[in-house]
Structures are given as structure tokens and as C-alpha cells.
Amino acid sequence: MFIHQQSLRHLLRPEHYCSEQHFQLELEKLFRPAWQFVAAQSELPKDGDFLTLDLFGRPILIRNSGGKFLAYENICSHRHCLLTDDSYGNQRKLRCQYHGWEYDDEGCTAKIPEAKCFRPWDRDNSRLNMFRMESCGDLLFVSLNPDAIPLRDWLSPFYEETAAAFSSPTWRMAFVWEYDCESNWKVPAENTLESYHVTSLHRKFFGDVLPSEQNVQHLLDQRYTGLTFNATSGIEQLQTRLNRWLGSEPTSKYLHRHIYPNTMLVSTDTINYALMYMPTSPTTVRIRMRFFAIRGTRRGPFASLISWLAWRFAKSKTLQVHNEDRAVYASQQKGLERSRHPGVIGSREERIYIFQKYILESLGLPLPPDPATAAAKITIPEPLSTEVLQ
Ligand code: FES
Ligand SMILES: [Fe+2]
Incomplete structure (x- = not known):
């Protein structure tokens, strides 16, 4: 009904x-x-499988890390290159395509070629941004809102x-x-x-x-x-x-x-x-x-x-x-x-x-005015009395 x-x-x-x-x-x-449904876990069955997508202007990388599903911003903390352009793939390590910086599951830098060139090391600004990810059955959801x-x-x-x-x-x-x-x-x-x-x-x-x-x-x-x-x-x-x-x-x-x-x-x-x-x-x-x-x-x-x-x-x-x-x-x-x-x-x-x-x-x-209510509000002038007209 x-x-x-x-x-x-x-x-x-x-x-x-x-x-x-x-x-x-x-x-x-x-x-x-809000929470956004992004993929099914079974699309990423193997360790290191990943997929990327754009979530309202934020490039996202979803990765299977040893059976844990994690969501990263697909932007390298070195010089802002997308970590990868591939829509789907498998990488043993989470690695940037440009200079090869590698990151661990928490998004911290794990390996930096010629690391001595980056002294003193700014640990706080070298971590990948991560997003909340939760699942329901096989469905994976990401939220850009940490307080969701x-x-x-x-x-x-x-x-x-x-x-x-x-x-x-x-x-x-x-x-x-x-x-x-x-x-x-x-x-x-x-x-x-x-x-x-x-x-x-x-x-x-x-x-x-x-x-x-x-x-x-x-x-x-x-x-x-x-x-x-x-x-x-x-x-x-x-x-x-x-x-x-x-x-x-x-x-x-x-x-x-x-x-x-x-x-x-x-x-x-x-x-x-x-x-x-x-x-x-x-x-x-x-x-x-x-x-x-x-x-x-x-x-x-x-x-x-x-x-x-x-x-x-x-x-x-x-x-x-x-x-x-x-x-x-x-x-x-x-x-x-x-x-x-x-x-x-x-x-x-x-x-x-x-x-x-x-x-x-x-x-x-605002909701548009209800025509019935709006009509009721119109005051209809009283007709002029015949006395006045005379
Ligand atoms: S921009 Fe990613 S390693 Fe340089
Ligand atoms: Fe239909």
C-alpha cells in the first residue's frame, strides 16, 4: 500500500x-x-590487489593488504604524483610510479631511494592520507568523513x-x-x-x-x-x-x-x-x-x-x-x-x-510553498457596500 x-x-x-x-x-x-560503496572485496582477492577511483575529486586507492582492505589517497607525499594511473592491478608493495617511494600498510614511508637527500626527515608530512573503510558482507564502503x-x-x-x-x-x-x-x-x-x-x-x-x-x-x-x-x-x-x-x-x-x-x-x-x-x-x-x-x-x-x-x-x-x-x-x-x-x-x-x-x-x-496554503493566505477584499457606491 x-x-x-x-x-x-x-x-x-x-x-x-x-x-x-x-x-x-x-x-x-x-x-x-556519507559512506560510499566503492567495490566488492572479491574484486581484490589476492594480497596486493588494488583498484583506483575518483571520489568527488579525491583520487582513492583501495588495496588488499594481506586480507585487510585499506583506503588511501592515491597521491604521493613526495611531489604529489598519483601513485598509479591503473584502474586495477597488483603490487607487492604500495609504490609510487614516479620515483619509487614505497609505503607500508599504515601509509608510512617504508623505502625511499637515496633517502639521505631528504634529511632532516619530515615524518609527519610524509605519510599517505588514509580514509575510513568498512564492509558489509562482500561490499566495501569508504567515507571521506573521519567522523562518519x-x-x-x-x-x-x-x-x-x-x-x-x-x-x-x-x-x-x-x-x-x-x-x-x-x-x-x-x-x-x-x-x-x-x-x-x-x-x-x-x-x-x-x-x-x-x-x-x-x-x-x-x-x-x-x-x-x-x-x-x-x-x-x-x-x-x-x-x-x-x-x-x-x-x-x-x-x-x-x-x-x-x-x-x-x-x-x-x-x-x-x-x-x-x-x-x-x-x-x-x-x-x-x-x-x-x-x-x-x-x-x-x-x-x-x-x-x-x-x-x-x-x-x-x-x-x-x-x-x-x-x-x-x-x-x-x-x-x-x-x-x-x-x-x-x-x-x-x-x-x-x-x-x-x-x-x-x-x-x-x-x-526552503520547501516551495504549498499552493493550497498559499491560496488560503490571500485576503480577498470585501465587496464595497451599496451605500458607499451610492
Ligand atoms: S612523486 Fe612519488 S616518489 Fe616522487
Ligand atoms: Fe526502470
């Missing part, structure tokens, strides 16, 4: 989707203080559910997908918060009947929203059967969690994925996704075959749906930048309304 029973105001205005000033405010107040609340609290009330949905051996990380879109980050984020578009954009998979309201449960909170949908279609029932064949406990549910500002966690009986919207400018976004495939608890060639079939099927369906969504983002962005309409949000889209409210409130911006 939906929580709201009437249409809702579109709280964000066009400039919130394209202005540089608003974008900078979002980076400062929403993104940099623990990841467990930040993911609450979905921490246990997420740890179970993104953990081996029942689930395995199967696919990394990243792509750039010509739209503000909130355009794809809002797309995934509503089921209203599925019969229009995804008719092939979802047919032309919207999921019934009785079948949809929305959770609305100041830090997150959630959707639980009972899987009833033929495709979803097949997913449930595949899950059971693999020795797991099917839920027959589609769970969608949005932890503000930009983390989405989706789980079904055969495919789960974590998705992060990384704004790269006011009007562009990089979408990072990590897909997990069901392995179940049964082992052997037959179970492997079923698991592989379940994955192939779920992957092709999910990617097609995402590509259909992706095709509309640039068009919505163009319209948003030129629109003179106030816009409107239906009760089926109420998660978007709560998300927009969170954006404005977190940035300390």
Missing part, C-alpha cells in the same frame, strides 16, 4: 538538476560526509539483510558494470524509486498492468526509503523455483533499498546488486554497479549448471531493463533544464517526494 493517498508536489526545481552552485552544495553536505557514524548504523535497518544478500558462499560477485550518463545524478536515482514507468518503458518484461498497490510496501524514512514487492509474475516465480533448487530459502520478494544520498541495494531470489550514483558534474553521473549471482548451498555439476542458467537469465533481463531506463535519462535532463511546469508526483512515486524533501532539508533550502 502507498502511504500517501493524494498527488504530491514536485519539490525540486529545474536548477536543482543543473546549477553548479547547487551541485557544490550537494557534494559538500550530502556526498562527502559506523557503517552498521548508517545501513540500519538494512545492515543484516545486506550482509546476507552480498556474501559468499551463497552469493558470488559475478559482474561489474559502470557507465556514464548525460544527466544529473538525481535523474536515474528518481527513476529507480518508482514503479510507475514499468508498463511504459519495460512493457516487454512487465506487461501493461502496473504492480497492484496491495502488492507494494513502501518504507519512508528521513535517511532511506524502501520497497518490498511480492514477486508474482511468471519470471519472478521461476526465480523463486531456481533459488529453491539451489538449496536456498527463497523470499519470493523484490527488495529495493535507497540509503541516502546515493546507495541503492536491490535483492531478488537469483540476482542482487549494489548501485552507486557518483555525480561527476551538475549534469553528468557515473553509475557503478556490482552484480551478485545466486550460488545456493548445493554443490556439484547439476547445481553449477542451474546456478549458471539462473545467472544468465537474470543478468540479461536486468541489463535490458537498465538499458531501457538509461535511454530516457538524457531526454529527462533536457526537459528538466528548460521546463516551466511545476511538475507533480503521484502517490505511487511517493519515495521520490520523500527523497526530494530530504535533499532540500539536508541542504537547508
